[in-house]
Every structure is written in structure tokens, then in C-alpha cells.
Amino acid sequence: MSDTAAVRPELPDHLSVDPRSPHHVAAVFEHDIGIRFNGKERNDVEEYCISEGWVKVPAGKTLDRKGRPLCIKLKGAVEAFYR
Template sequence: MSTDTPPDRLSSNPKSPHYDAAAIERGVGVRFKGVEKNNVDEYCVSEGWVRLTLGNSVDRKGNPMTMKLQGTVEPYFRDAG
């Protein structure tokens, strides 16, 4: 996949249907409302939301606790390709 545009929706959880190992390996950065975020678990550009992990907290199944926020999402690839 040789494109300079990250996927519209991407999850870092391998169990998610929106997981894309190639994109994650390449390195996707996310700006949310103009601020760089390093704790993004999942995002969707077309719906305008991000799901952020909350520290080291986990739920009873061992998954990271997350919070969904609405706003402008700008994903980009960290490297040149």
C-alpha cells in the first residue's frame, strides 16, 4: 500500500476489525484539535473522534481503559514512506 494518506479509521488493537499492521508499523501520528496525541488507541477521521488510553488503567478483561472524544482528527505518517 503506497499511499501518503493514513487510513480513515485505525485501531492499535489487533482484535479490532480496523487494525492495520502495515500502517502501524510505518508509524501513524495523530493531531487532535491541533494538539499532538501519543496515547491514541483508535481514531476515525470521517466521524471526527479519537479514543485515548487513560494511563496504565485496565478493565477487568485486561484491556486498556479508554475515553472517546469528539473533534478534528488529523492523522499523518511519521516517516517519509
């Protein structure tokens, strides 16, 4: 297990799933990551920032004019980890 931990890149403070974002790190998404928000694991996080304490999640099935999910920002304790 320590060999796989050495290969994994360090999780950034600010990460986005959108490849067009400047906060997207493709090497991180080669591994299974999880986000714990206010003590509960969330599977619908589009973007997070640990230092500022927020996550962006889709607001239902609503889409913006470019076809991307419309997101809302939730504030609280954020923890990112590898599964």
C-alpha cells in the same frame, strides 16, 4: 523521500492499535504515524475515526476486566499523518 511515500499504504479513515479489532491494519503500523487532535499531536491514541471526528485514549492507568486499557472517546478535529 518520494520512494518511501509510494511504499506507505494510505492511512485509513478508522484505525485501531488493537490487533483483534476489525479496524486494525498491520501494514500501517510498519511505519511511524502521528495523530493530531484539535491541533495538538497526541501519542496516546488507541483508536481514531477521521470522518466521525473522535479518538479513543486510555483513561489513566485503569484497566478493564480483560487487562486492556479502559478508553474514553474524545470528539474534535482528527488528522492522521506519517512522520
